[in-house]
Amino acid sequence: MSENVGRWLRDEIENSILSNEFSPGERLDETVLATRFGVSRTPVREALMQLDAIGLIEIRPRRGAIVIDPGPHRVYEMFEVMAELEGLAGSLAARRLDKASREAITATHSRCEQSAAAGDSDAYYYDNEEFHKAIYAAGRSEFLEEQCLQLHRRLRPYRRLQLRVRNRLSTSFSEHCAIVDAIFAGDGDEARRLLRAHVGIQGERFSDLVASMAAR
Amino acid sequence: MSENVGRWLRDEIENSILSNEFSPGERLDETVLATRFGVSRTPVREALMQLDAIGLIEIRPRRGAIVIDPGPHRVYEMFEVMAELEGLAGSLAARRLDKASREAITATHSRCEQSAAAGDSDAYYYDNEEFHKAIYAAGRSEFLEEQCLQLHRRLRPYRRLQLRVRNRLSTSFSEHCAIVDAIFAGDGDEARRLLRAHVGIQGERFSDLVASMAAR
DNA sequence: GTCAATGATCGTGTATACAAGAATTGCGTT
DNA sequence: AACGCAATTCTTGTATACACGATCATTGAC
Structure with missing residues (x-):
């Protein structure tokens, strides 16, 4: 668990997306992810921001993150x-x-x-x-x-x-x-x-x- | 200011780095940036995480962010x-x-x-x-x-x-x-x-x- | 005098609280 | 019955508080 929950979450969510556990188009709810991984929303958000920067998901302001469907x-x-x-x-x-x-x-x-x-x-x-x-x-x-x-x-x-x-x-x-x-x-x-x-x-x-x- | 402080900060800091206002190797203090831009640390951190994902800075766990010197x-x-x-x-x-x-x-x-x-x-x-x-x-x-x-x-x-x-x-x-x-x-x-x-x-x-x- | 160890201080990492916007549902009107 | 408006609820965005780890300085020992 890599010393850093944010990093770890980023990899975890990334893998989930790449292994199609989260389907393209699916909405990623911060609260759901937080409870699922047993952490607070803060590191989840940080992970999502990074995935957005990489281009795996898209964060629409005030409307949440969705998995990008290439x-x-x-x-x-x-x-x-x-x-x-x-x-x-x-x-x-x-x-x-x-x-x-x-x-x-x-x-x-x-x-x-x-x-x-x-x-x-x-x-x-x-x-x-x-x-x-x-x-x-x-x-x-x-x-x-x-x-x-x-x-x-x-x-x-x-x-x-x-x-x-x-x-x-x-x-x-x-x-x-x-x-x-x-x-x-x-x-x-x-x-x-x-x-x-x-x-x-x-x-x-x-x-x-x-x-x-x-x-x- | 793009409706979203995090995004705005990302672009702002990115420009500051690319225009050499923050020199390579320089340490980016979250608190300093937060006060400088008049926001809290939260959006600053989100901006930094994105810049890290892009590869412009490096965030060393518990040791802060530094501008990457290519x-x-x-x-x-x-x-x-x-x-x-x-x-x-x-x-x-x-x-x-x-x-x-x-x-x-x-x-x-x-x-x-x-x-x-x-x-x-x-x-x-x-x-x-x-x-x-x-x-x-x-x-x-x-x-x-x-x-x-x-x-x-x-x-x-x-x-x-x-x-x-x-x-x-x-x-x-x-x-x-x-x-x-x-x-x-x-x-x-x-x-x-x-x-x-x-x-x-x-x-x-x-x-x-x-x-x-x-x-x- | 130098090096190491320990404590203080500063800064990051995470949680939580609060505010504001979007979506949904229910009620009223046509 | 259908459409629209409003209020409530749910979710995101931001701030703040707290805890833990790292760095630095000071003190003591060799």
Whole structure:
């Protein structure tokens, strides 16, 4: 419980939103949250203000906080930006790769291979996350890494949905292979191009996304 | 005063930080701020929490808030990301340009031309900002536009410093011309490339930045 | 003389009280 | 029966009070 109730609440509520426990559009009542978590309204408000600043909820003056519903189009836009940032991270990684980062990428990559081979989409979901994080870190840009991690968190639920799509696991992994090759070869432009394509939602993948969002 | 003291304070303190009224590293005392703005500590705290979430200040538990000092290297990283986002906005703008956006870009572009010709770096600073915002808007991606605007705000002070460098005005404007041409020609890749180069801090421009940051 | 420990003081973290605005419900009128 | 107005209630916004932790200074010991 992190020494600070406000911080803790922020993470707690954030997780609840991202795990869809609080649905988009739902109103977050300060008093309800306060009693639910056994604290007063003050830290709850502070948590809500932070979530508002991050963009997860919207606080309408005198009218309470509601969970923001991104909607398919906005989620698409977010993936578009994510693709761009990951592309940059990949190109930096290709240029700046050092031993430690190389090993981290190799390790997470082979874990992805195992889960993909086993067809375990939940395990792959987790390993895939670690793989991408290893690339963020390899870029050696703290700011970029933070931005990537933040956006990654917000898109996490949708990434998970995407993996459920048929054949996505093996497709995803073979894309990973090409990305790793490009980064290890020091080919920044290629790594950027491949990561953009890997993360972005082109063509039928958008309708897949819409379908899986509607399915919830 | 925006109907909401917390919001108002957030903007007020944010501006004070960005305009360097509160120096990096400086400690922000809640009580002092409260009396200074004639309010109680509660809205001050809420404002600070938001600024912390945005990344402008850091709140260390039980030890108060301090203004974050990005340092040259981190500022460089931020420009790197900004360049990438603006590149994306430019490429989208080239593909999706409509009449209204085209007119907005033309209008702000010609205003830049005038201030550049007049050698008025303060006017150019403002017009340049509007020009870039017109491109963000032309990309037709709300999320991307928000991200660009947010990062732009944080980098605003440094952009201003950069314009003070000798010849930067005319160089900047001629780069604008090429960017406008690419966007109007519908050449997304070229617009992206030019914007990345325009916004990013390559070569000697990094030392210019460091010098101007040190000069404050 | 310097370093450490202990107490005082100051500032943050949380709770609660109070005020003001928005929503809802009930009553009256058409 | 439906619409509108008013009053009540519920929720948010702000202030204040209190408690706990951190920092700093002072004093004592080595």
